[in-house]
Amino acid sequence: MRKKIVPDIVVGRLPIYLRVLNYLIAEGRQITSSQELGDRLGISSAQIRKDLSHFGEFGKQGTGYNVVFLRDQLKEILNVDRIWKMIMVGAGDLGHALANYHRFASSGFEIMAIFDNDPDKVGTKMGEQPIYDVADMDQFIEDNEIKMAVIAVPTVAARDVAAKLIECGVTSILNYAPVTLTVPIGVRVQYIDPVARLQHMTYYQNEETE
Amino acid sequence: MRKKIVPDIVVGRLPIYLRVLNYLIAEGRQITSSQELGDRLGISSAQIRKDLSHFGEFGKQGTGYNVVFLRDQLKEILNVDRIWKMIMVGAGDLGHALANYHRFASSGFEIMAIFDNDPDKVGTKMGEQPIYDVADMDQFIEDNEIKMAVIAVPTVAARDVAAKLIECGVTSILNYAPVTLTVPIGVRVQYIDPVARLQHMTYYQNEETE
DNA sequence: TAGATTGTTAATCGATTAACAATC
DNA sequence: TAGATTGTTAATCGATTAACAATC
Incomplete structure (x- = not known):
């Protein structure tokens, strides 16, 4: 294995760092510090420096980080210095x-x-994208070397859809269906479940009214 | 403080437990075990038992958990055994x-x-809901005792909107704008950022093709 | 009773933080 | 140079896991 393994929780924070760097660049800033980044994100400067240290040295003592340089480095680390083709x-x-x-x-x-x-939808468009029959999905994934997919089907269908996607070679799934998917190693799933997030917050709601 | 503090990460898993219990109930199941729940969710049975132990004893040795009972208990713990009024x-x-x-x-x-x-939108409907002017927001929050809000505005507006919501008494915010909000203690924010989730997954994409 | 599974304790593992030498 | 901030080490803190007595 070439790459030193990095905790997944650290990887998960990199997109947030990338996001704030993009805002700093938009504001015209040249330089930032772990302190400033931490303040903006509500985390400690030590954590930011430690997280970045997993990937290399990106700053200058006494000065801080060049925002454009760090942004570009993070994009490279995250493999987002390119276009990713997805299907939904x-x-x-x-x-x-x-x-x-x-x-x-x-x-x-x-x-x-x-x-x-749905035969009524197949052949039409949604946004800019064409709607195809799921029966043609495997061919499309193969032809276009799709590695990433978004699941936006009803809950009952999500498991089957995921299985088919994985079978066809998809290795990253963004799943909007509120159900946990069991996937083989080498395949990643990220979940978007706003209801679960709301329920997480209501837990704390009672304390205030007691 | 009446309530023994529970790690936030544990609270965050309860909605997932609740979700799988609802599916088990829909399947007609009466009883489950920490083992089965763990298998369904891809986590250890020990973790599930440990998590639940923060809130009480819900199972029977040798038997497991009554799914309806545990579901109802979790709903009560999470304060979702009621209707929550929100604004967006x-x-x-x-x-x-x-x-x-x-x-x-x-x-x-x-x-x-x-x-x-947007004056063109104010006065119309979206889905079932009426669209009002943001200028009337504070009155509405007060009149209806709104504690929860969803932010779905452009990024540049998100901070100001959050500040106003908090000022009016909102204490839980589901934020779809890709920006970190700084909020006073007693206010909670949950973030929905699908792009960050995708970027988290692309990190692992290169290994396969190397 | 024998088998199964909980709730809990203690051990392990991992992540965060504090502190500081290095150095720009 | 003096001041500032990094990268890193060691200490602390917290979360997960393993194991098992209790008991249904």
Whole structure:
């Protein structure tokens, strides 16, 4: 193994660092410090320095970090210095919203096509993307070497869809269905479940009213 | 302080436990075990038992957990055995999608109104919800005792919106804008950032192709 | 009773923080 | 040079896991 293993929790913070660096650049800043980044993100400067140290040395003592340089380094580390082709499965309300979510494209994640099993939808468009039949999904994934997919189907269908995607060679899944997917090693799933997030917060709501 | 403090990371897992219990109930199951729950969720049975132990004793030795009983207990712990009134700020594409995301309502989170600053939108409806002027937001929050809000505005507006929400008495914010919010203690924010999730996964993508 | 599974304790593992030498 | 801030080490803190007595 060439790459020293880095805790997954550290990797998960890098996109947040990248995000704040982009804002600093937009503000015209040249230099920042672990202190400033920490203040902006509500975490300690020590944690930021420690996290970055897993990947190399990006700053200058006494000065701080060049924001453009650090941003570019993080993009390279995260492999987002390129375009990623994705597909989405599910052309319902949620799929519709995601098809119109332009931040995907502007961040380098391009939804090439949407797949659905509703004959009325197949052949039409959603946002900029064509809707195809799920039966043609494996061919499309193969032809376009798709590695990333978004699941936006009803909960009951999510497991089967995930299985098919993985079978076809997809190795990263962004899953909007509120169900835990069991996947083989080498495949990653990230979950988006706003209801779970709300329920996490309501736990703390009672204390205030007691 | 009446309540023994529970690690936040444990609280964050409870909604996932609740979710799988609901599926087990839908499947007609009466009893489950920490082993089965762990298998379904990809975590250890020890962790599930340990997590639950922070809140009480819910199982029977040799038997396991009554799924309905445990579900009801978790709902009570999370304060989701009631309806939560929410507002949403931002009537753009994202707000539109969220207004039509019926899982909020079916989980007990009711979006009462949507606020926007676009005069063309104010007075119209989105999904079932009326769109009001943001200028009327404080009054509405006060009148309806709103404690929870969803931010679905452009990034540049998110900080100001959050500040106003908090000023009006909102204590839980689900933030879809890709920016970290600084909030006073007693206020909670949860972030939904699908792009950050994708970037987390692309980190691991290169290993396979090397 | 014998088998199964909980709740809990102690051990292990991992992540965060504090502190500081190095150095720009 | 003096001041500032990094990168890193060691200490601390917290979370997960393993193991098992209790008991249904």
